[in-house]
Amino acid sequence: MNAAVSASAEERPAVSRRRMTPGRIDCRFVGSFYELKQLPQDRRQQIAFAGRSNVGKSTLLNRLAGRRKLAKVSATPGKTQSLNFFLVNDGFYFVDLPGYGYARVPKQVKAGWGKLIEDYLLGGDALTGLILLLDCRRDPTAEDYQLMSWLQQRELPVIVVVTKADKLNRDKVRRKVAQVEDQFGVAAVAFSSLSGQGKRELLAAIHDLVSGKL
Ligand SMILES: Nc1nc2c(ncn2[C@@H]2O[C@H](COP(=O)(O)OP(=O)(O)OP(=O)(O)O)[C@@H](O)[C@H]2O)c(=O)[nH]1
Ligand SMILES: [Mg+2]
DSSP, rough: OOOOHSTTTTTTSSHHHHHSSSSOOOOEEEEESSGGGGGGGOOOOEEEEEEESSSSSSHHHHHHHOOOOOSOOOOSSOOOSEEEEEETTTTTTEEEOBBBOOTTTTHHHHHHHHHHHHHHHHSOOOOEEEEEEEESSSOOHHHHHHHHHHHHTOOOOEEEEEEEEGGEEEEEOOOHHHHHHHHHHEEEOOOOOTTTTTHHHHHHHHHHHHOOOO
């Protein structure tokens, strides 16, 4: 049996670096939720993945977890439609959010998700930090800026991830990371779910986030 599961609550460290940084983390699906009142009510920290539709949130989560089919992925934007909770190392949650900004989603549906995401990000104190994903080939949108300003109002720590780094050469990716850090004033990590580039760096940043160092 996995040590993270067999340890009693008293023995369990909140997050251990040994379990976070190398290779694989223990990540299991908890549930898909469409209303805030359905969300898990325990006091574990929640780290959410946000960004425009198709930016690679669910794929990144799968790469971090080392499991290809944990979170649902699709080449068609709009795959994730609920707040999807994953328990990490029995200590905290990853929350895969629906993407924003996809034009072809019907207006009513978009308004519904928009409200759900907004309520989640602005409400409650279980949300500890946010990982904002930006595509390395695109400029941040008005919605990305809006999201950042909410988070700054809430003083919520943010890690920016520049996704699909395999789509550009290293130099262009480096420049993109520097540009994003400049635009948003927070640290950014280049990431490729294809090659695994950036995985260690991101896990280390998440570790700092959950242990209150960010
Ligand atoms: N080349 C490349 N493709 C990627 C990468 N990450 C994601 N993709 C592809 O991008 C598409 C969208 O990925 P998802 O993970 O479903 O994106 P999402 O942000 O969860 O999208 P929504 O659920 O619609 O908000 C899929 O076809 C993925 O295979 C990456 O690092 N490199
Ligand atoms: Mg998704």
